[in-house]
Amino acid sequence: MTVQRSRIQRKNREAILEAALEVFSAHGFRGATVDQIAEVAGLSKPNLLYYFPSKEAVHRTLLTGLLDSWLDPLRAMNPDGEPVEEMLSYVRRKLDLSRDYPRESRLFANEILQGGPRIREALEGDLKRLVDEKAALLGRWMDQGRIARVDPVHLIFSVWSLTQHYADFDFQVRAVLGPGHDPFAEAGAFLDTLFRRLLTPPGR
Template sequence: MNRKKPNTRIQQKNTATILEAALEVFSQFGFRGSTLDQISEAAGMSKPNLLYYFPSKEAIHATLLEELMETWLDPLHKLNADGEPRAEILDYVRRKLQMSRDFPRESRLFANEILQGAPRIGGAIQGELKDLVDEKSKVIEGWIEEGKIARVNPRHLLFSIWSLTQHYADFDVQVRMVLGGEHVDPFPDAEAFLDTLFTRLLDAHTA
């Protein structure tokens, strides 16, 4: 990616403005449905000015995905092998749900990339993400062998957490329509439900 490194405060501000506008556009229309004209209009700057900072739509998209990966992986990094297993997993569920509340556009950006076959982020998924999932799966397997939580497939446990929490970002419109409208906040009830669901799933005495 050949992007000019922003040096001045104005350049840094303009770069941030472009990325914010691009996040809004990409999260609505996906990579294929988005154009540089849409991004420059959303950023409130001319297309030639935008191209000073980023040479292409692909470069903007790649930068957003690179920045997103660190944020995306952080909740799983915090899963502590020395903590109480059920509390650690439930806290992870809550962190992922909070991400859906706080970063819905980023979630949709990630989902769109995956649906296209992860052409720009596949390396990170097969590398950094897979390595982290392997590491934390071993932690969960250790808890299972110690009898601290029910016997579950660690990777599919993580998949289920991702799907159940990210649903509230990726399908936000559907969730709110079904619940009664845009004014409805689904997250308090979602957190209570998921706490109950995973508490029962992980209870070694009832599994």
Template sequence: MPRSRPKTRIQQKNSEAILEAALEVFSQAGFRGATLDQIAERAGLSKPNLLYYFPSKEAIHAELIRGLLKVWLDPLRELDAAGDPMDEILDYVRRKLELSRDFPRESRLFANEILQGAPRVQGPLHDELKPLVDDKAALIASWIAQGRLAPVDPHHLIFSIWATTQHYADFDVQVRAVLGPGHDPYAEADSFLMTLFRNSLTPRGANAPRDA
């Protein structure tokens, strides 16, 4: 089977422009509301030219989701069994918050897909996300069994980390409206979440006087 020829510089540039434009359109309008015409216009290309690179809106969306899942799941993959449990969890929280800060459109793209019932990501959710979460939940459970973390449900701990970090991307306008000017939501969230999860996960009595 002949190998596909590598993209030329201009082909690579146009592919990246299409994906960047599509990310903006999808994150604002959702999959259903987005059109190829909108994506082509934002990318500065004609619709026929866009279709030379991607045969459909579905193909563009699938490419974005594949890239997003890799970026989104890498911090969880890096949870290290050899590390200190508290440090590993807090580092994961911080990295997820940084992803929300640095990639808010990607977060909203994924949230929109999930809110629609995840019709285009069922495969990755079951084949990639679930085994990874189950594996890391088992690691957290082992740390809890060793008395190195407070007893919590590992899966719901991970869900809580997702909820508290991705909120700042998905509800950015609301967060900034409530906090008002002069606030750095992410710096303040970092300080708060480090305290929240450290206090929740510290084994009882580890850093506090024992009850009389």
């Protein structure tokens, strides 16, 4: 009985988070309600509140998991790899995340546009520490002449903006490109060329 109850609880929790992702990504934090999330999850409001005491708690759980996933591609940058290829792999991983998880990207963007009140601690903690670490690695590669010298932190910012744009502004991208285009395939080829030219040291 305990195993069955745990399975049901896990299933309900997953259903709530999936529903919350749908509602938050469509309406933002302020426009979303517990009633909407419960309806999409197929649960009653009291049942939802059994698992999460508030809308804020659901939102914070989603954001915490999302930020961890969002950092994985940067964590995967290998200090022992070939620098240009490591950066290009990072760009591809970030673009794949935008393609495969557009709702998560829009949820994160909405939170940042509101000033990040529910994720500020993580941004100023885990995110900043990882960016500082990888910026230092990029700086070492630049000092060694293995990649062209650019501002390493703004390089990382540029990867974020140029990849997440395709999720956050999907409707605009598809409207401008028109039918018959694969935005992410085309973006992948373009970004590979862009960053390869930017990062290849002069003379190579």
